Amino acid sequence: MTGLDDSDMDVLARRLAAIAIEAGHVLRRMEHALVDRYVKDDGTPCTLADLASEEIILRQLNLAWPGIPVIAEETASRADTDTYFFLVDPLDGTGDFIHGTGEYSVNIALVHRDRPVCAVVAAPALGKVWIAGTRAEAGAVPDTAEASIAWQPVRARAAPENGLVALVSRRHGDRATEACLATLSIGTRRMTSSALKFCLIASGEADVYVRCGPTMEWDTAAGDHILSCAGGRVVGPGGARLTYGHRDRDYRNGPFAALGDVALAPRLALPVSC
Numbered sequence: 001m002t003g004l005d006d007s008d009m010d011v012l013a014r015r016l017a018a019i020a021i022e023a024g025h026v027l028r029r030m031e032h033a034l035v036d037r038y039v040k041d042d043g044t045p046c047t048l049a050d051l052a053s054e055e056i057i058l059r060q061l062n063l064a065w066p067g068i069p070v071i072a073e074e075t076a077s078r079a080d081t082d083t084y085f086f087l088v089d090p091l092d093g094t095g096d097f098i099h100g101t102g103e104y105s106v107n108i109a110l111v112h113r114d115r116p117v118c119a120v121v122a123a124p125a126l127g128k129v130w131i132a133g134t135r136a137e138a139g140a141v142p143d144t145a146e147a148s149i150a151w152q153p154v155r156a157r158a159a160p161e162n163g164l165v166a167l168v169s170r171r172h173g174d175r176a177t178e179a180c181l182a183t184l185s186i187g188t189r190r191m192t193s194s195a196l197k198f199c200l201i202a203s204g205e206a207d208v209y210v211r212c213g214p215t216m217e218w219d220t221a222a223g224d225h226i227l228s229c230a231g232g233r234v235v236g237p238g239g240a241r242l243t244y245g246h247r248d249r250d251y252r253n254g255p256f257a258a259l260g261d262v263a264l265a266p267r268l269a270l271p272v273s274c
């Protein structure tokens, strides 16, 4: 028994937002510091800021929900995922944090069995935060932890007949992604980093994000849930929704597409693996 079954997921999403915002304040303070960094085995960077953010999030999650396993990027525990577990990316878009574009996010998702049920994506440098429990909402990041947030509902848009807006990673591209995008009639491409791509589609500012290169479950779970609650969908090869908690594959995702309008799904030609 975790007690989470009886939780109001929209209330819980606000609590996750407070944690992500607290971590985000620390990230902002570290933005201009000379932050030590190293390159991990997968070739992606890590900084002291990733670790500081993760420490705060782990502490707060353990305080609020003791005993619920947490799979976090920098200390990815191999603990058994229970019925409920958290997926945490303390700093998604570390490359952008280092390069100062501001396009980085803090992602926290609560997963029930293999699908997210509650999530936050905070973009501290852009001053925006998205949440979802049963509905997707967005607000401005307040300057202080005590200030309240005026949450507004967000909704993905119907795909326009022509000129879809596609979001592509600023730092990670690959041929399979390009081939898949070529099957859609893309009018505009916008480079965006981190889980912000899911949130911009959830807010009706873009239509599609295709990713055939490697990503991890903590990169996508929170954005997946926010976009799903906003009326969109994140699908893998064959059109099925993504599932989470795959320790057997080290929490790696396969290829996926995030869609504002599910009607785009039949037009996709995703490869079966990355």
Ligand SMILES: Nc1ncnc2c1ncn2[C@@H]1O[C@H](COP(=O)(O)O)[C@@H](OP(=O)(O)O)[C@H]1O
Pocket (backbone or CB within 6 Å): 042, 043, 044, 045, 073, 089, 091, 092, 093, 094, 095, 169, 170, 171, 172, 192, 193, 194, 195, 214, 215, 216, 219
């Ligand atoms: N070779 C690789 N293996 C695993 N994940 C990778 C990867 N290259 C990029 N990623 C993932 O892509 C994320 C960045 O996505 P984007 O390019 O859309 O901003 C990274 O997030 P982190 O910055 O949290 O490490 C990382 O998790």
Ligand SMILES: [Mg+2]
Pocket (backbone or CB within 6 Å): 050, 073, 089, 090, 091, 092, 093, 094
């Ligand atoms: Mg990260």
